[in-house]
Amino acid sequence: MFISFNNLLLPLLTLKKIKQSNMKHLNSILVAALFFLMVGVANAQDENNPWAIEVGVNAVDLYPIGLADGQTTNSASRGGLFDEYFNVEDHWNILPSVSKLSIGRYLGSGFTFAAVGTINRIDTVGDVPVDDLTYYGVDGEIKYSLRDLLNGPGGWFDPSLGIGGGYTWVDDIGFGTANALASVRFWLGENLALNFQSTYKHAFEDTYGQKHFQHSAGVVFKFGGKDTDGDGIYDQDDECPETPGLPEYNGCPDTDGDGIEDRNDACPNTPGVAEYNGCPDTDGDGIPDPQDECPTEAGPKSNNGCPILDRDGDGVNDDVDACPDVAGPAANKGCPWPDKDGDGVLDKDDACPDVPGTVANKGCPEVSVEIIKQLNDYSKTILFDLGKSTIRQESYAILQNIADIMKEYPNENFVIEGHTDSQGSDATNQKLSDNRAASVRTYLTTIGMSGNRLSSIGYGESRPIATNANKAGRQQNRRVEISLRK
Incomplete structure (x- = not known):
C-alpha cells in the first residue's frame, strides 16, 4: 500500500x-x-x-x-x-x-x-x-x-x-x-x-x-580526544604528550619559567638566557654557570671563570693551590715537597723517605764496609748438617739478624756466597757450596726478604781464606759470605 x-x-x-x-x-x-x-x-x-x-x-x-x-x-x-x-x-x-x-x-x-x-x-x-x-x-x-x-x-x-x-x-x-x-x-x-x-x-x-x-x-x-599528561592540550597537537606543558610551547614544559622550553634548555630547573641555552651567568663574566668554576666570582675564560689570585706567587692559582700561602710547585698542588727524613732528598725522589740516606743512593742509606763486615761475622757462624746444605736450627736467630740488617737498606741488593774446604772432589765441593748458598737465600725470603734483592752463588774450594793443611784452617774455609750486588 x-x-x-x-x-x-x-x-x-x-x-x-x-x-x-x-x-x-x-x-x-x-x-x-x-x-x-x-x-x-x-x-x-x-x-x-x-x-x-x-x-x-x-x-x-x-x-x-x-x-x-x-x-x-x-x-x-x-x-x-x-x-x-x-x-x-x-x-x-x-x-x-x-x-x-x-x-x-x-x-x-x-x-x-x-x-x-x-x-x-x-x-x-x-x-x-x-x-x-x-x-x-x-x-x-x-x-x-x-x-x-x-x-x-x-x-x-x-x-x-x-x-x-x-x-x-x-x-x-x-x-x-x-x-x-x-x-x-x-x-x-x-x-x-x-x-x-x-x-x-x-x-x-x-x-x-x-x-x-x-x-x-x-x-x-x-x-573522543586524548590528553595523556592532562595539560589541556590533546596528544595529536602535543609535542610532549607525556609531560604537562604550556600551549605556547605546543604542550611542552618550561619548568624554570625563563621562556625557553625544557627540551631546548640546558638548565631546565634554573632560569637563564637564550644566549647560554637557558643557563644563567650569575657573575656576568660571559661564562655560563655550568662551565664556570667560580660562578659567583667573575673571572676570565682562560682561568675557567675564576679570578686570578696567587698569594704565594708560586704560579698556582689560589683556587687550586693546596698551600696558597706557601710557595710550591704545581706538580705538588702548590705545596713544597716534603723531606721527612731530612737527608736532603725530597720525598717525591726519595726511595727511602723514612730513612736518611744519600743523594747518590736516591735517599737510601749506603751499606758501609762495617755493615758488610757485620753481615759476614753473622754469616760465618751459620751451621749446616755435615756434608749437607740443610741449615741447623740453632742458626735461625743468626739469619734473622742478617735479614733485619738487610731491610735497613731497601735500595741495596745482596749476593750470598758459599765456600768449602779442599776435602772431597772439586765437583762435590762446588755442588755443596751452590746448595748451601741457595739454602741461605731461600730461608731469608721466608722471613721477609724480597727474592729480587738476593742472589746466590757457590765457589767450592776455589777461594780459601786459610790453609787446608790443618783442621782449624779447613773450618775457616767452610763458610758463607755476603757481599753487595753491583
Missing part, C-alpha cells in the same frame, strides 16, 4: 498505524539520545576531538520541491523549487519531541562523515492534510566545513556544505534518496555548538518515492 504525493488526482489513502508503535520507536530514540548525550558531556574536550554527537528535532516539507508536469503554481500540494521555503506553519511537519540523532567522525582536511537517524509524523503535504503517516530516515552524510576558510581555526561561525544518501520510509513504503545539504554551526564553546541544517532529498522512485526537504536543529557535542 502506498500514497503518491506527486499526483493529488489519486485519492489519498489513509494508512492507520497503532500509536503505541510510534511511541515505542520514539522512546527508543530518546533513550539512545540521552545515553550519547551523557557520553558526549563526560568526554567533551576541545576542537581536536574527532567524534561528535547531535541531538535535535527535524521538520519534513514536501512543498517547495519543484512543480510536477502539468501542475500549476496555485497547486495546494507542491510549489516551485524553494517556493514558500520558510512557511513553517502551513508546510512543515514537526514531531514535538527529540526526533534526530547523529553520530559523526572527523575525517581530516575539513571533512566529516555522519550517520543520521530521524523520525517524524506527516500531517500535511503542502497545504493538504493527510492522516498521520509515520516517517523514518537513515542517512549518511559527508560534509566539508568552511569554518577555517572564513574564520581561521577555532572560529565560532561554522558553515558546511555536503552530500549524502539514505533510505526513507513513509509508513511501510521505503525508497532511496540522494541528498544535498547545507548547515551552519554556532560554537558556544570548544565542544558545544548549535547546528541548523537543511537537506534536499531526491527520491529515486518516480511512482512512490517522495522528493522533500528535511530541516533540523540540534545541539552538538564533540568528544
Whole structure:
C-alpha cells in the first residue's frame, strides 16, 4: 500500500498505524539520545576531538520541491523549487519531541562523515492534510566545513556544505534518496555548538518515492580526544604528550619559567638566557654557570671563570693551590715537597723517605764496609748438617739478624756466597757450596726478604781464606759470605 504525493488526482489513502508503535520507536530514540548525550558531556574536550554527537528535532516539507508536469503554481500540494521555503506553519511537519540523532567522525582536511537517524509524523503535504503517516530516515552524510576558510581555526561561525544518501520510509513504503545539504554551526564553546541544517532529498522512485526537504536543529557535542599528561592540550597537537606543558610551547614544559622550553634548555630547573641555552651567568663574566668554576666570582675564560689570585706567587692559582700561602710547585698542588727524613732528598725522589740516606743512593742509606763486615761475622757462624746444605736450627736467630740488617737498606741488593774446604772432589765441593748458598737465600725470603734483592752463588774450594793443611784452617774455609750486588 502506498500514497503518491506527486499526483493529488489519486485519492489519498489513509494508512492507520497503532500509536503505541510510534511511541515505542520514539522512546527508543530518546533513550539512545540521552545515553550519547551523557557520553558526549563526560568526554567533551576541545576542537581536536574527532567524534561528535547531535541531538535535535527535524521538520519534513514536501512543498517547495519543484512543480510536477502539468501542475500549476496555485497547486495546494507542491510549489516551485524553494517556493514558500520558510512557511513553517502551513508546510512543515514537526514531531514535538527529540526526533534526530547523529553520530559523526572527523575525517581530516575539513571533512566529516555522519550517520543520521530521524523520525517524524506527516500531517500535511503542502497545504493538504493527510492522516498521520509515520516517517523514518537513515542517512549518511559527508560534509566539508568552511569554518577555517572564513574564520581561521577555532572560529565560532561554522558553515558546511555536503552530500549524502539514505533510505526513507513513509509508513511501510521505503525508497532511496540522494541528498544535498547545507548547515551552519554556532560554537558556544570548544565542544558545544548549535547546528541548523537543511537537506534536499531526491527520491529515486518516480511512482512512490517522495522528493522533500528535511530541516533540523540540534545541539552538538564533540568528544573522543586524548590528553595523556592532562595539560589541556590533546596528544595529536602535543609535542610532549607525556609531560604537562604550556600551549605556547605546543604542550611542552618550561619548568624554570625563563621562556625557553625544557627540551631546548640546558638548565631546565634554573632560569637563564637564550644566549647560554637557558643557563644563567650569575657573575656576568660571559661564562655560563655550568662551565664556570667560580660562578659567583667573575673571572676570565682562560682561568675557567675564576679570578686570578696567587698569594704565594708560586704560579698556582689560589683556587687550586693546596698551600696558597706557601710557595710550591704545581706538580705538588702548590705545596713544597716534603723531606721527612731530612737527608736532603725530597720525598717525591726519595726511595727511602723514612730513612736518611744519600743523594747518590736516591735517599737510601749506603751499606758501609762495617755493615758488610757485620753481615759476614753473622754469616760465618751459620751451621749446616755435615756434608749437607740443610741449615741447623740453632742458626735461625743468626739469619734473622742478617735479614733485619738487610731491610735497613731497601735500595741495596745482596749476593750470598758459599765456600768449602779442599776435602772431597772439586765437583762435590762446588755442588755443596751452590746448595748451601741457595739454602741461605731461600730461608731469608721466608722471613721477609724480597727474592729480587738476593742472589746466590757457590765457589767450592776455589777461594780459601786459610790453609787446608790443618783442621782449624779447613773450618775457616767452610763458610758463607755476603757481599753487595753491583
